[in-house]
Amino acid sequence: GVDKKILVIPGDGIGQEVTAWGQKVLETIAVNYKHNFVFEEGIMGHVAIEATGTPLPDETLEKARKSDAILFGAIGHAKYDNDPTLKVRPEQGLLKIRKELGLYANLRPIKLFDELLEASSIKPEILRGADILFFRELTGDVYFGEKKRSEDRNTASDLMIYHRYEVERIARKAYEAARSRRKKLCSVDKANVLESSRLWREVVQELAKEYSDVETEHMFIDNAAMQLVKDPKRFDVVLTANLFGDILTDEASQIAGSMGMLASASIGDSVGFYEPIHGSAHDIAGKGIANPLASILSAALMLDISFGLKNESLRVIKAVEATLKQGYRTMDIANKHTENHYVMGTDAMGAKVLENLN
């Protein structure tokens, strides 16, 4: 067995409810496969602001640096969404930890479980077989460029900026992944309007020569947002910038039936960071109805990518699949037109997955 230190950061809203199940799955895997996983907990986001005045306390960052992998929940709170003038904001914690840990590559695999073919608003025949791996750049772009507000508060700006090395390192990771998949890479930008996108396209064009065994396509973001709904099967690996990736991957959640199904891995310099794509969802927080599968699948990604435990990772995915096959559903993936569906809350659903792990 392996020895690993895992930092758990539940964060805000439904993060608290779902992350518990990602952790329980890791604990069960540790027992079943005789690994030694040691868990610590850290705070971040609105809960950290309430407790310490800052969205990412130094203590959490220190624990993060010392861990082998991080399981994160979600961030954000209605209070800040409703008051854009607040200076200290939960999301700053997430952005800061991404930057500090050098998590420049955000991997978002989009794959539909057959059982959920009917849960999407998109037609089954359009979805069947869709399998996309997004590489979203995560530590650059307009997220991290200088932000300004004029003294009279009437003008506000954010700098959308990219450096060549930032594009190159994520593009390489995406090309490497494409090689072990269907050998197709689609780079998404807005090079017909943006200078930062023109740099992006130049860099990818250069790398395309080096990875000539991979078929490279360039697509404008507006077209990509359309093609993703129109014909998701045309995509294999999609490579894109931080902001465009944020938008496209949320949109792509409909390909997987629900946002509540999607996990992500953020990697880079050293430690890996695993989180559901969904947010804190204040509207349903505390109700015990959130889907725990995205957190559980994030744990599966951790086992595979950070720990190299492919069998264990696959075991978790199979347990999720089995649970869906048995007809168990949280609200977001329930289909009212299907019989033999048992709609349940977060904890009941999590418990079913655990049963299927044993």
Place this chain on the structure above:
Amino acid sequence: GVDKKILVIPGDGIGQEVTAWGQKVLETIAVNYKHNFVFEEGIMGHVAIEATGTPLPDETLEKARKSDAILFGAIGHAKYDNDPTLKVRPEQGLLKIRKELGLYANLRPIKLFDELLEASSIKPEILRGADILFFRELTGDVYFGEKKRSEDRNTASDLMIYHRYEVERIARKAYEAARSRRKKLCSVDKANVLESSRLWREVVQELAKEYSDVETEHMFIDNAAMQLVKDPKRFDVVLTANLFGDILTDEASQIAGSMGMLASASIGDSVGFYEPIHGSAHDIAGKGIANPLASILSAALMLDISFGLKNESLRVIKAVEATLKQGYRTMDIANKHTENHYVMGTDAMGAKVLENLN
């Protein structure tokens, strides 16, 4: 009858093929309703670069200023897409004319013709009844903020910037429109990350008090990109910035069955500018298979918004509807599972609409 001067700018690619039909429809309406429409032609985009070295010749801009309305086709060419280092680019022409004419409000109505319910990749029960009016800001944002490239060419940036008055004037237009519709406005931003979005949200929050008869909702762009596919019916008027609007409206084209169906109106200080949402589509340009309906529906928008000719506008829309009912389809909206569909090219389709106008 009314006297109007209309400038026609076919532009690049399929713009040449489809705009001819928008114009023919306007000519037919003029005859039938005894109006006097005088047409001039202008060049812009790649064709203008080839002819004059610049994407927007002064002569075209002069003609535009003197006209009562402009019917535009599309812009862009593969040559520039493939070479991001080229300095003079077709799209600069479109951006410049938008800025010079003060076309700050881009209206993009998204409504499905019943006949096309099956043409979309989204399930009919999700689409039925969807009716969205987008207000996309068109002369600000990262489109027009300063663009920079470092001397070593390794760093590139675009400034995402908004001024209060820019947000306010488009928000007012959107609120006014919401009042005459279902009284719901959704403002889309990324205020949890971007300072320019926080200004955007502040301004909309202030206006929301003034328009308290309209229900205001704020949504993050990533969530909006998802909700648009998941549940398009939840939207009435959507208000958003230039870049986000570019992305969302292309995505929303799937709600209308095809990009080839969508028209847009750009308005502001004086003259109105009408164009399909689709681009120059080099892959099908010159083949005579492009859908002319978006250009024809752009002409209908012109009749309504710039000339106040509501009956004439409705007449055009009815002719399009009748053509679809008769089973005539261009390739992009043909459904291979439906019988009694006659798939035809641009000119045959345009001619059918003209027949239905008489």
